[in-house]
Amino acid sequence: MERPYILHMFTPGRQMSPFDINMAADAGWQMVVPYAECGLDAIAGLTQDTIFSRGPKGVARTGIFIGGRDALLAADMLDRAAGAMVPPFVVSLMADPSGAYTTAAAMVACTEAALQRQGRGLAGQRVVILGGMGPVGRICGVLAAQAGASVALSSRQGIDAAEEAARQTATRFGVALEGVSGGDRAAVRASVAEADVVLACAAAGVQVLSAEDLACAPRLAVAADVNAVPPAGIAGLGVMDHAVPLAGTSALGIGALAIGNVKYQTQHRLLQAMRETVTPLRLGHAEAFDRARQVLATTT
Incomplete structure:
Protein backbone atom coordinates (compact mmCIF):
# COMPACT_ATOMS: atom_id res chain seq x y z
CA MET A 1 0.00 0.00 0.00
CA ASP A 96 1.51 31.61 4.57
CA PRO A 97 0.40 33.31 7.81
CA SER A 98 -3.21 34.49 7.55
CA GLY A 99 -2.78 34.15 3.79
CA ALA A 100 -0.46 37.14 3.94
CA TYR A 101 2.34 35.79 1.76
CA THR A 102 0.10 34.66 -1.10
CA THR A 103 -2.24 37.67 -0.84
CA ALA A 104 0.66 40.12 -0.84
CA ALA A 105 2.29 38.23 -3.69
CA ALA A 106 -0.90 38.48 -5.74
CA MET A 107 -1.39 42.16 -4.92
CA VAL A 108 2.14 43.19 -5.83
CA ALA A 109 2.23 40.98 -8.94
CA CYS A 110 -1.06 42.52 -10.18
CA THR A 111 0.33 45.97 -9.45
CA GLU A 112 3.53 45.21 -11.32
CA ALA A 113 1.56 43.97 -14.33
CA ALA A 114 -0.57 47.14 -14.34
CA LEU A 115 2.56 49.29 -14.21
CA GLN A 116 4.04 47.34 -17.12
CA ARG A 117 0.95 48.22 -19.17
CA GLN A 118 2.04 51.84 -18.67
CA GLY A 119 5.62 51.18 -19.73
CA ARG A 120 7.16 50.99 -16.27
CA GLY A 121 7.85 48.55 -13.47
CA LEU A 122 8.11 48.64 -9.70
CA ALA A 123 11.71 49.82 -9.69
CA GLY A 124 11.89 53.50 -8.80
CA GLN A 125 8.19 53.84 -7.97
CA ARG A 126 6.95 55.43 -4.77
CA VAL A 127 4.65 52.89 -3.09
CA VAL A 128 2.48 53.90 -0.13
CA ILE A 129 0.78 51.07 1.77
CA LEU A 130 -2.29 52.08 3.77
CA GLY A 131 -2.87 49.60 6.56
CA GLY A 132 0.83 48.87 6.44
CA MET A 133 1.11 47.40 9.94
CA GLY A 134 -0.89 44.27 9.12
CA PRO A 135 0.67 41.07 7.77
CA VAL A 136 -0.44 41.66 4.16
CA GLY A 137 0.73 45.28 4.22
CA ARG A 138 4.13 44.39 5.64
CA ILE A 139 4.79 41.66 3.07
CA CYS A 140 3.56 43.88 0.24
CA GLY A 141 6.15 46.37 1.45
CA VAL A 142 8.90 43.75 1.49
CA LEU A 143 8.08 42.48 -2.01
CA ALA A 144 7.82 45.97 -3.50
CA ALA A 145 11.09 47.03 -1.86
CA GLN A 146 12.84 43.90 -3.11
CA ALA A 147 11.62 44.80 -6.61
CA GLY A 148 13.27 48.23 -6.34
CA ALA A 149 10.42 50.47 -5.17
CA SER A 150 10.64 53.16 -2.50
CA VAL A 151 8.13 51.97 0.10
CA ALA A 152 6.30 53.64 2.97
CA LEU A 153 4.10 51.79 5.47
CA SER A 154 1.24 53.98 6.69
CA SER A 155 -0.65 53.48 9.96
CA ARG A 156 -3.83 55.02 11.34
CA GLN A 157 -2.11 54.78 14.73
CA GLY A 158 0.29 57.54 13.69
CA ILE A 159 3.93 58.03 12.79
CA ASP A 160 5.49 56.26 15.79
CA ALA A 161 3.60 53.03 15.18
CA ALA A 162 4.29 53.18 11.45
CA GLU A 163 8.00 53.77 11.92
CA GLU A 164 8.27 50.90 14.40
CA ALA A 165 6.47 48.51 12.03
CA ALA A 166 8.74 49.61 9.19
CA ARG A 167 11.86 49.17 11.32
CA GLN A 168 10.89 45.68 12.52
CA THR A 169 9.91 44.49 9.06
CA ALA A 170 12.91 46.02 7.31
CA THR A 171 15.29 44.46 9.81
CA ARG A 172 13.73 41.00 9.57
CA PHE A 173 13.71 40.87 5.76
CA GLY A 174 16.73 43.00 4.93
CA VAL A 175 14.98 45.73 2.94
CA ALA A 176 14.57 49.50 3.18
CA LEU A 177 11.16 50.66 4.44
CA GLU A 178 9.92 53.87 6.02
CA GLY A 179 6.91 54.70 8.14
CA VAL A 180 4.44 57.50 7.46
CA SER A 181 1.44 58.66 9.43
CA GLY A 182 -2.08 57.85 8.34
CA GLY A 183 -3.54 59.17 11.56
CA ASP A 184 -5.80 61.78 9.96
CA ARG A 185 -6.98 62.91 6.53
CA ALA A 186 -4.26 65.53 6.21
CA ALA A 187 -1.57 62.91 6.87
CA VAL A 188 -3.08 60.46 4.39
CA ARG A 189 -3.32 63.13 1.71
CA ALA A 190 0.25 64.23 2.30
CA SER A 191 1.50 60.65 1.89
CA VAL A 192 -0.44 59.89 -1.30
CA ALA A 193 0.50 63.23 -2.89
CA GLU A 194 3.88 61.73 -3.81
CA ALA A 195 2.69 58.19 -4.49
CA ASP A 196 2.92 56.40 -7.82
CA VAL A 197 1.22 53.36 -6.29
CA VAL A 198 -1.20 53.04 -3.38
CA LEU A 199 -1.91 49.62 -1.88
CA ALA A 200 -4.88 49.55 0.50
CA CYS A 201 -4.40 46.74 3.03
CA ALA A 202 -6.65 48.03 5.81
CA ALA A 203 -9.34 46.11 7.68
CA ALA A 204 -12.45 44.96 5.83
CA GLY A 205 -15.19 47.55 5.53
CA VAL A 206 -12.89 50.54 6.10
CA GLN A 207 -12.51 53.16 3.38
CA VAL A 208 -8.98 54.53 3.51
CA LEU A 209 -9.14 56.77 0.41
CA SER A 210 -12.14 58.89 -0.53
CA ALA A 211 -12.65 60.55 -3.90
CA GLU A 212 -11.41 63.77 -2.32
CA ASP A 213 -8.26 62.00 -1.09
CA LEU A 214 -7.62 60.60 -4.57
CA ALA A 215 -7.75 64.11 -5.98
CA CYS A 216 -4.64 64.82 -3.87
CA ALA A 217 -2.63 62.10 -5.67
CA PRO A 218 -1.70 63.58 -9.07
CA ARG A 219 1.10 61.05 -9.74
CA LEU A 220 -0.98 57.98 -9.02
CA ALA A 221 -0.51 55.22 -11.62
CA VAL A 222 -1.97 52.18 -9.82
CA ALA A 223 -4.35 51.82 -6.87
CA ALA A 224 -5.09 48.36 -5.46
CA ASP A 225 -7.35 47.25 -2.61
CA VAL A 226 -7.78 43.92 -0.79
CA ASN A 227 -11.03 44.92 0.94
CA ALA A 228 -14.03 43.10 -0.56
CA VAL A 229 -16.49 44.28 2.13
CA PRO A 230 -18.42 47.51 1.39
CA PRO A 231 -17.55 50.29 1.43
CA ALA A 232 -14.62 49.95 -0.96
CA GLY A 233 -11.27 50.68 0.64
CA ILE A 234 -10.57 53.03 -2.26
CA ALA A 235 -13.52 55.07 -3.50
CA GLY A 236 -14.74 54.13 -6.97
CA LEU A 237 -12.80 50.87 -7.14
CA GLY A 238 -14.86 47.78 -7.99
CA VAL A 239 -13.98 44.44 -6.44
CA MET A 240 -13.66 42.81 -9.88
CA ASP A 241 -11.63 45.62 -11.46
CA HIS A 242 -8.41 44.34 -13.01
CA ALA A 243 -6.27 47.24 -14.23
CA VAL A 244 -9.41 49.28 -14.99
CA PRO A 245 -9.20 53.11 -15.18
CA LEU A 246 -10.11 54.56 -11.78
CA ALA A 247 -12.65 57.37 -12.10
CA GLY A 248 -11.32 60.85 -11.39
CA THR A 249 -7.67 59.78 -11.67
CA SER A 250 -5.13 58.75 -14.27
CA ALA A 251 -4.55 55.48 -12.38
CA LEU A 252 -5.47 51.89 -13.09
CA GLY A 253 -7.47 50.23 -10.32
CA ILE A 254 -7.22 46.65 -9.06
CA GLY A 255 -10.03 45.28 -6.88
CA ALA A 256 -10.09 42.73 -4.09
CA LEU A 257 -11.63 39.83 -6.02
CA ALA A 258 -9.23 40.30 -8.93
CA ILE A 259 -6.38 40.04 -6.42
CA GLY A 260 -8.14 37.18 -4.63
CA ASN A 261 -8.35 35.12 -7.80
CA VAL A 262 -4.58 35.34 -8.27
CA LYS A 263 -4.02 34.67 -4.55
CA TYR A 264 -6.19 31.53 -4.71
CA GLN A 265 -4.37 30.16 -7.74
CA THR A 266 -0.99 31.01 -6.22
CA GLN A 267 -1.70 29.19 -2.96
CA HIS A 268 -3.22 26.21 -4.76
CA ARG A 269 -0.24 25.84 -7.07
CA LEU A 270 2.25 26.11 -4.21
CA LEU A 271 0.46 23.47 -2.15
CA GLN A 272 0.21 21.26 -5.21
CA ALA A 273 3.90 21.73 -5.98
CA MET A 274 4.76 20.63 -2.43
CA ARG A 275 2.81 17.43 -2.93
CA GLU A 276 4.19 16.65 -6.38
CA THR A 277 7.85 17.55 -5.96
CA VAL A 278 10.69 15.05 -5.85
CA THR A 279 13.11 17.58 -4.38
CA PRO A 280 11.91 19.16 -1.10
CA LEU A 281 10.73 22.76 -1.47
CA ARG A 282 10.94 25.74 0.86
CA LEU A 283 8.15 28.20 0.04
CA GLY A 284 7.93 31.65 1.57
CA HIS A 285 6.95 35.13 0.41
CA ALA A 286 9.54 35.28 -2.39
CA GLU A 287 8.44 31.98 -3.88
CA ALA A 288 4.80 33.06 -3.60
CA PHE A 289 5.63 36.21 -5.59
CA ASP A 290 7.36 34.18 -8.29
CA ARG A 291 4.33 31.91 -8.55
CA ALA A 292 1.87 34.84 -8.64
CA ARG A 293 3.81 36.28 -11.56
CA GLN A 294 3.54 32.91 -13.29
CA VAL A 295 -0.21 32.82 -12.67
CA LEU A 296 -0.61 36.22 -14.32
CA ALA A 297 1.62 35.23 -17.21
CA THR A 298 -0.49 32.17 -17.98
CA THR A 299 -3.95 33.64 -17.39
CA THR A 300 -3.80 37.11 -18.96
Missing part, protein backbone atom coordinates in the same frame (compact mmCIF):
# COMPACT_ATOMS: atom_id res chain seq x y z
CA GLU A 2 1.28 3.43 -0.92
CA ARG A 3 1.82 5.82 1.94
CA PRO A 4 -0.62 8.74 2.11
CA TYR A 5 0.31 12.33 1.46
CA ILE A 6 0.32 13.99 4.90
CA LEU A 7 0.46 17.75 5.48
CA HIS A 8 1.18 18.84 9.06
CA MET A 9 -0.12 22.37 9.66
CA PHE A 10 1.38 24.35 12.55
CA THR A 11 0.01 27.63 13.90
CA PRO A 12 0.90 29.70 16.96
CA GLY A 13 -2.78 30.67 17.18
CA ARG A 14 -5.67 28.90 18.86
CA GLN A 15 -6.79 27.23 15.64
CA MET A 16 -5.58 26.63 12.12
CA SER A 17 -7.43 28.54 9.43
CA PRO A 18 -10.26 26.48 7.85
CA PHE A 19 -9.46 28.29 4.59
CA ASP A 20 -5.94 26.83 4.56
CA ILE A 21 -7.17 23.36 5.51
CA ASN A 22 -9.62 23.45 2.59
CA MET A 23 -6.90 24.67 0.24
CA ALA A 24 -4.58 21.84 1.27
CA ALA A 25 -7.22 19.18 0.75
CA ASP A 26 -8.17 20.60 -2.65
CA ALA A 27 -4.49 20.54 -3.65
CA GLY A 28 -4.48 16.77 -3.18
CA TRP A 29 -3.12 16.26 0.35
CA GLN A 30 -4.84 13.15 1.66
CA MET A 31 -4.33 13.78 5.36
CA VAL A 32 -4.34 17.37 6.61
CA VAL A 33 -3.50 17.58 10.32
CA PRO A 34 -3.74 20.92 12.17
CA TYR A 35 -1.79 21.73 15.34
CA ALA A 36 -2.65 24.83 17.41
CA GLU A 37 -0.67 26.98 19.84
CA CYS A 38 2.69 25.90 18.41
CA GLY A 39 5.20 28.58 19.39
CA LEU A 40 8.60 29.17 17.87
CA ASP A 41 10.33 27.02 20.48
CA ALA A 42 8.14 24.01 19.61
CA ILE A 43 8.87 23.97 15.89
CA ALA A 44 12.17 22.07 15.91
CA GLY A 45 10.70 19.22 17.94
CA LEU A 46 7.52 19.06 15.88
CA THR A 47 9.53 19.06 12.66
CA GLN A 48 11.70 16.19 13.80
CA ASP A 49 8.65 14.22 14.94
CA THR A 50 7.31 14.77 11.42
CA ILE A 51 10.37 13.58 9.53
CA PHE A 52 11.80 10.64 11.47
CA SER A 53 8.69 8.43 11.61
CA ARG A 54 8.28 7.92 7.85
CA GLY A 55 11.72 7.06 6.51
CA PRO A 56 13.44 8.60 3.48
CA LYS A 57 10.67 7.43 1.11
CA GLY A 58 7.89 8.57 3.39
CA VAL A 59 9.21 12.10 3.74
CA ALA A 60 8.66 12.57 0.00
CA ARG A 61 4.93 12.34 0.81
CA THR A 62 5.10 14.63 3.83
CA GLY A 63 4.92 18.41 4.14
CA ILE A 64 4.80 21.15 6.77
CA PHE A 65 2.64 24.29 6.51
CA ILE A 66 3.11 27.24 8.86
CA GLY A 67 0.18 29.56 9.51
CA GLY A 68 -0.73 32.09 12.16
CA ARG A 69 -1.22 35.85 11.86
CA ASP A 70 2.28 37.23 12.29
CA ALA A 71 4.26 37.61 9.06
CA LEU A 72 7.58 37.99 10.86
CA LEU A 73 7.04 35.11 13.27
CA ALA A 74 6.07 32.82 10.39
CA ALA A 75 9.37 33.61 8.67
CA ASP A 76 11.21 32.72 11.88
CA MET A 77 9.23 29.49 12.19
CA LEU A 78 10.05 28.60 8.60
CA ASP A 79 13.75 29.11 9.34
CA ARG A 80 13.53 27.07 12.53
CA ALA A 81 11.80 24.18 10.75
CA ALA A 82 14.38 24.18 7.96
CA GLY A 83 17.18 24.14 10.52
CA ALA A 84 15.69 21.10 12.26
CA MET A 85 15.92 18.88 9.16
CA VAL A 86 18.41 16.01 9.20
CA PRO A 87 19.21 14.79 5.66
CA PRO A 88 18.00 12.57 4.11
CA PHE A 89 14.95 13.23 6.31
CA VAL A 90 13.89 16.47 4.62
CA VAL A 91 10.32 17.52 3.81
CA SER A 92 8.83 20.44 1.92
CA LEU A 93 7.95 23.55 3.90
CA MET A 94 5.50 26.38 3.24
CA ALA A 95 4.59 29.48 5.24
Whole structure:
Protein backbone atom coordinates (compact mmCIF):
# COMPACT_ATOMS: atom_id res chain seq x y z
CA MET A 1 0.00 0.00 0.00
CA GLU A 2 1.28 3.43 -0.92
CA ARG A 3 1.82 5.82 1.94
CA PRO A 4 -0.62 8.74 2.11
CA TYR A 5 0.31 12.33 1.46
CA ILE A 6 0.32 13.99 4.90
CA LEU A 7 0.46 17.75 5.48
CA HIS A 8 1.18 18.84 9.06
CA MET A 9 -0.12 22.37 9.66
CA PHE A 10 1.38 24.35 12.55
CA THR A 11 0.01 27.63 13.90
CA PRO A 12 0.90 29.70 16.96
CA GLY A 13 -2.78 30.67 17.18
CA ARG A 14 -5.67 28.90 18.86
CA GLN A 15 -6.79 27.23 15.64
CA MET A 16 -5.58 26.63 12.12
CA SER A 17 -7.43 28.54 9.43
CA PRO A 18 -10.26 26.48 7.85
CA PHE A 19 -9.46 28.29 4.59
CA ASP A 20 -5.94 26.83 4.56
CA ILE A 21 -7.17 23.36 5.51
CA ASN A 22 -9.62 23.45 2.59
CA MET A 23 -6.90 24.67 0.24
CA ALA A 24 -4.58 21.84 1.27
CA ALA A 25 -7.22 19.18 0.75
CA ASP A 26 -8.17 20.60 -2.65
CA ALA A 27 -4.49 20.54 -3.65
CA GLY A 28 -4.48 16.77 -3.18
CA TRP A 29 -3.12 16.26 0.35
CA GLN A 30 -4.84 13.15 1.66
CA MET A 31 -4.33 13.78 5.36
CA VAL A 32 -4.34 17.37 6.61
CA VAL A 33 -3.50 17.58 10.32
CA PRO A 34 -3.74 20.92 12.17
CA TYR A 35 -1.79 21.73 15.34
CA ALA A 36 -2.65 24.83 17.41
CA GLU A 37 -0.67 26.98 19.84
CA CYS A 38 2.69 25.90 18.41
CA GLY A 39 5.20 28.58 19.39
CA LEU A 40 8.60 29.17 17.87
CA ASP A 41 10.33 27.02 20.48
CA ALA A 42 8.14 24.01 19.61
CA ILE A 43 8.87 23.97 15.89
CA ALA A 44 12.17 22.07 15.91
CA GLY A 45 10.70 19.22 17.94
CA LEU A 46 7.52 19.06 15.88
CA THR A 47 9.53 19.06 12.66
CA GLN A 48 11.70 16.19 13.80
CA ASP A 49 8.65 14.22 14.94
CA THR A 50 7.31 14.77 11.42
CA ILE A 51 10.37 13.58 9.53
CA PHE A 52 11.80 10.64 11.47
CA SER A 53 8.69 8.43 11.61
CA ARG A 54 8.28 7.92 7.85
CA GLY A 55 11.72 7.06 6.51
CA PRO A 56 13.44 8.60 3.48
CA LYS A 57 10.67 7.43 1.11
CA GLY A 58 7.89 8.57 3.39
CA VAL A 59 9.21 12.10 3.74
CA ALA A 60 8.66 12.57 0.00
CA ARG A 61 4.93 12.34 0.81
CA THR A 62 5.10 14.63 3.83
CA GLY A 63 4.92 18.41 4.14
CA ILE A 64 4.80 21.15 6.77
CA PHE A 65 2.64 24.29 6.51
CA ILE A 66 3.11 27.24 8.86
CA GLY A 67 0.18 29.56 9.51
CA GLY A 68 -0.73 32.09 12.16
CA ARG A 69 -1.22 35.85 11.86
CA ASP A 70 2.28 37.23 12.29
CA ALA A 71 4.26 37.61 9.06
CA LEU A 72 7.58 37.99 10.86
CA LEU A 73 7.04 35.11 13.27
CA ALA A 74 6.07 32.82 10.39
CA ALA A 75 9.37 33.61 8.67
CA ASP A 76 11.21 32.72 11.88
CA MET A 77 9.23 29.49 12.19
CA LEU A 78 10.05 28.60 8.60
CA ASP A 79 13.75 29.11 9.34
CA ARG A 80 13.53 27.07 12.53
CA ALA A 81 11.80 24.18 10.75
CA ALA A 82 14.38 24.18 7.96
CA GLY A 83 17.18 24.14 10.52
CA ALA A 84 15.69 21.10 12.26
CA MET A 85 15.92 18.88 9.16
CA VAL A 86 18.41 16.01 9.20
CA PRO A 87 19.21 14.79 5.66
CA PRO A 88 18.00 12.57 4.11
CA PHE A 89 14.95 13.23 6.31
CA VAL A 90 13.89 16.47 4.62
CA VAL A 91 10.32 17.52 3.81
CA SER A 92 8.83 20.44 1.92
CA LEU A 93 7.95 23.55 3.90
CA MET A 94 5.50 26.38 3.24
CA ALA A 95 4.59 29.48 5.24
CA ASP A 96 1.51 31.61 4.57
CA PRO A 97 0.40 33.31 7.81
CA SER A 98 -3.21 34.49 7.55
CA GLY A 99 -2.78 34.15 3.79
CA ALA A 100 -0.46 37.14 3.94
CA TYR A 101 2.34 35.79 1.76
CA THR A 102 0.10 34.66 -1.10
CA THR A 103 -2.24 37.67 -0.84
CA ALA A 104 0.66 40.12 -0.84
CA ALA A 105 2.29 38.23 -3.69
CA ALA A 106 -0.90 38.48 -5.74
CA MET A 107 -1.39 42.16 -4.92
CA VAL A 108 2.14 43.19 -5.83
CA ALA A 109 2.23 40.98 -8.94
CA CYS A 110 -1.06 42.52 -10.18
CA THR A 111 0.33 45.97 -9.45
CA GLU A 112 3.53 45.21 -11.32
CA ALA A 113 1.56 43.97 -14.33
CA ALA A 114 -0.57 47.14 -14.34
CA LEU A 115 2.56 49.29 -14.21
CA GLN A 116 4.04 47.34 -17.12
CA ARG A 117 0.95 48.22 -19.17
CA GLN A 118 2.04 51.84 -18.67
CA GLY A 119 5.62 51.18 -19.73
CA ARG A 120 7.16 50.99 -16.27
CA GLY A 121 7.85 48.55 -13.47
CA LEU A 122 8.11 48.64 -9.70
CA ALA A 123 11.71 49.82 -9.69
CA GLY A 124 11.89 53.50 -8.80
CA GLN A 125 8.19 53.84 -7.97
CA ARG A 126 6.95 55.43 -4.77
CA VAL A 127 4.65 52.89 -3.09
CA VAL A 128 2.48 53.90 -0.13
CA ILE A 129 0.78 51.07 1.77
CA LEU A 130 -2.29 52.08 3.77
CA GLY A 131 -2.87 49.60 6.56
CA GLY A 132 0.83 48.87 6.44
CA MET A 133 1.11 47.40 9.94
CA GLY A 134 -0.89 44.27 9.12
CA PRO A 135 0.67 41.07 7.77
CA VAL A 136 -0.44 41.66 4.16
CA GLY A 137 0.73 45.28 4.22
CA ARG A 138 4.13 44.39 5.64
CA ILE A 139 4.79 41.66 3.07
CA CYS A 140 3.56 43.88 0.24
CA GLY A 141 6.15 46.37 1.45
CA VAL A 142 8.90 43.75 1.49
CA LEU A 143 8.08 42.48 -2.01
CA ALA A 144 7.82 45.97 -3.50
CA ALA A 145 11.09 47.03 -1.86
CA GLN A 146 12.84 43.90 -3.11
CA ALA A 147 11.62 44.80 -6.61
CA GLY A 148 13.27 48.23 -6.34
CA ALA A 149 10.42 50.47 -5.17
CA SER A 150 10.64 53.16 -2.50
CA VAL A 151 8.13 51.97 0.10
CA ALA A 152 6.30 53.64 2.97
CA LEU A 153 4.10 51.79 5.47
CA SER A 154 1.24 53.98 6.69
CA SER A 155 -0.65 53.48 9.96
CA ARG A 156 -3.83 55.02 11.34
CA GLN A 157 -2.11 54.78 14.73
CA GLY A 158 0.29 57.54 13.69
CA ILE A 159 3.93 58.03 12.79
CA ASP A 160 5.49 56.26 15.79
CA ALA A 161 3.60 53.03 15.18
CA ALA A 162 4.29 53.18 11.45
CA GLU A 163 8.00 53.77 11.92
CA GLU A 164 8.27 50.90 14.40
CA ALA A 165 6.47 48.51 12.03
CA ALA A 166 8.74 49.61 9.19
CA ARG A 167 11.86 49.17 11.32
CA GLN A 168 10.89 45.68 12.52
CA THR A 169 9.91 44.49 9.06
CA ALA A 170 12.91 46.02 7.31
CA THR A 171 15.29 44.46 9.81
CA ARG A 172 13.73 41.00 9.57
CA PHE A 173 13.71 40.87 5.76
CA GLY A 174 16.73 43.00 4.93
CA VAL A 175 14.98 45.73 2.94
CA ALA A 176 14.57 49.50 3.18
CA LEU A 177 11.16 50.66 4.44
CA GLU A 178 9.92 53.87 6.02
CA GLY A 179 6.91 54.70 8.14
CA VAL A 180 4.44 57.50 7.46
CA SER A 181 1.44 58.66 9.43
CA GLY A 182 -2.08 57.85 8.34
CA GLY A 183 -3.54 59.17 11.56
CA ASP A 184 -5.80 61.78 9.96
CA ARG A 185 -6.98 62.91 6.53
CA ALA A 186 -4.26 65.53 6.21
CA ALA A 187 -1.57 62.91 6.87
CA VAL A 188 -3.08 60.46 4.39
CA ARG A 189 -3.32 63.13 1.71
CA ALA A 190 0.25 64.23 2.30
CA SER A 191 1.50 60.65 1.89
CA VAL A 192 -0.44 59.89 -1.30
CA ALA A 193 0.50 63.23 -2.89
CA GLU A 194 3.88 61.73 -3.81
CA ALA A 195 2.69 58.19 -4.49
CA ASP A 196 2.92 56.40 -7.82
CA VAL A 197 1.22 53.36 -6.29
CA VAL A 198 -1.20 53.04 -3.38
CA LEU A 199 -1.91 49.62 -1.88
CA ALA A 200 -4.88 49.55 0.50
CA CYS A 201 -4.40 46.74 3.03
CA ALA A 202 -6.65 48.03 5.81
CA ALA A 203 -9.34 46.11 7.68
CA ALA A 204 -12.45 44.96 5.83
CA GLY A 205 -15.19 47.55 5.53
CA VAL A 206 -12.89 50.54 6.10
CA GLN A 207 -12.51 53.16 3.38
CA VAL A 208 -8.98 54.53 3.51
CA LEU A 209 -9.14 56.77 0.41
CA SER A 210 -12.14 58.89 -0.53
CA ALA A 211 -12.65 60.55 -3.90
CA GLU A 212 -11.41 63.77 -2.32
CA ASP A 213 -8.26 62.00 -1.09
CA LEU A 214 -7.62 60.60 -4.57
CA ALA A 215 -7.75 64.11 -5.98
CA CYS A 216 -4.64 64.82 -3.87
CA ALA A 217 -2.63 62.10 -5.67
CA PRO A 218 -1.70 63.58 -9.07
CA ARG A 219 1.10 61.05 -9.74
CA LEU A 220 -0.98 57.98 -9.02
CA ALA A 221 -0.51 55.22 -11.62
CA VAL A 222 -1.97 52.18 -9.82
CA ALA A 223 -4.35 51.82 -6.87
CA ALA A 224 -5.09 48.36 -5.46
CA ASP A 225 -7.35 47.25 -2.61
CA VAL A 226 -7.78 43.92 -0.79
CA ASN A 227 -11.03 44.92 0.94
CA ALA A 228 -14.03 43.10 -0.56
CA VAL A 229 -16.49 44.28 2.13
CA PRO A 230 -18.42 47.51 1.39
CA PRO A 231 -17.55 50.29 1.43
CA ALA A 232 -14.62 49.95 -0.96
CA GLY A 233 -11.27 50.68 0.64
CA ILE A 234 -10.57 53.03 -2.26
CA ALA A 235 -13.52 55.07 -3.50
CA GLY A 236 -14.74 54.13 -6.97
CA LEU A 237 -12.80 50.87 -7.14
CA GLY A 238 -14.86 47.78 -7.99
CA VAL A 239 -13.98 44.44 -6.44
CA MET A 240 -13.66 42.81 -9.88
CA ASP A 241 -11.63 45.62 -11.46
CA HIS A 242 -8.41 44.34 -13.01
CA ALA A 243 -6.27 47.24 -14.23
CA VAL A 244 -9.41 49.28 -14.99
CA PRO A 245 -9.20 53.11 -15.18
CA LEU A 246 -10.11 54.56 -11.78
CA ALA A 247 -12.65 57.37 -12.10
CA GLY A 248 -11.32 60.85 -11.39
CA THR A 249 -7.67 59.78 -11.67
CA SER A 250 -5.13 58.75 -14.27
CA ALA A 251 -4.55 55.48 -12.38
CA LEU A 252 -5.47 51.89 -13.09
CA GLY A 253 -7.47 50.23 -10.32
CA ILE A 254 -7.22 46.65 -9.06
CA GLY A 255 -10.03 45.28 -6.88
CA ALA A 256 -10.09 42.73 -4.09
CA LEU A 257 -11.63 39.83 -6.02
CA ALA A 258 -9.23 40.30 -8.93
CA ILE A 259 -6.38 40.04 -6.42
CA GLY A 260 -8.14 37.18 -4.63
CA ASN A 261 -8.35 35.12 -7.80
CA VAL A 262 -4.58 35.34 -8.27
CA LYS A 263 -4.02 34.67 -4.55
CA TYR A 264 -6.19 31.53 -4.71
CA GLN A 265 -4.37 30.16 -7.74
CA THR A 266 -0.99 31.01 -6.22
CA GLN A 267 -1.70 29.19 -2.96
CA HIS A 268 -3.22 26.21 -4.76
CA ARG A 269 -0.24 25.84 -7.07
CA LEU A 270 2.25 26.11 -4.21
CA LEU A 271 0.46 23.47 -2.15
CA GLN A 272 0.21 21.26 -5.21
CA ALA A 273 3.90 21.73 -5.98
CA MET A 274 4.76 20.63 -2.43
CA ARG A 275 2.81 17.43 -2.93
CA GLU A 276 4.19 16.65 -6.38
CA THR A 277 7.85 17.55 -5.96
CA VAL A 278 10.69 15.05 -5.85
CA THR A 279 13.11 17.58 -4.38
CA PRO A 280 11.91 19.16 -1.10
CA LEU A 281 10.73 22.76 -1.47
CA ARG A 282 10.94 25.74 0.86
CA LEU A 283 8.15 28.20 0.04
CA GLY A 284 7.93 31.65 1.57
CA HIS A 285 6.95 35.13 0.41
CA ALA A 286 9.54 35.28 -2.39
CA GLU A 287 8.44 31.98 -3.88
CA ALA A 288 4.80 33.06 -3.60
CA PHE A 289 5.63 36.21 -5.59
CA ASP A 290 7.36 34.18 -8.29
CA ARG A 291 4.33 31.91 -8.55
CA ALA A 292 1.87 34.84 -8.64
CA ARG A 293 3.81 36.28 -11.56
CA GLN A 294 3.54 32.91 -13.29
CA VAL A 295 -0.21 32.82 -12.67
CA LEU A 296 -0.61 36.22 -14.32
CA ALA A 297 1.62 35.23 -17.21
CA THR A 298 -0.49 32.17 -17.98
CA THR A 299 -3.95 33.64 -17.39
CA THR A 300 -3.80 37.11 -18.96
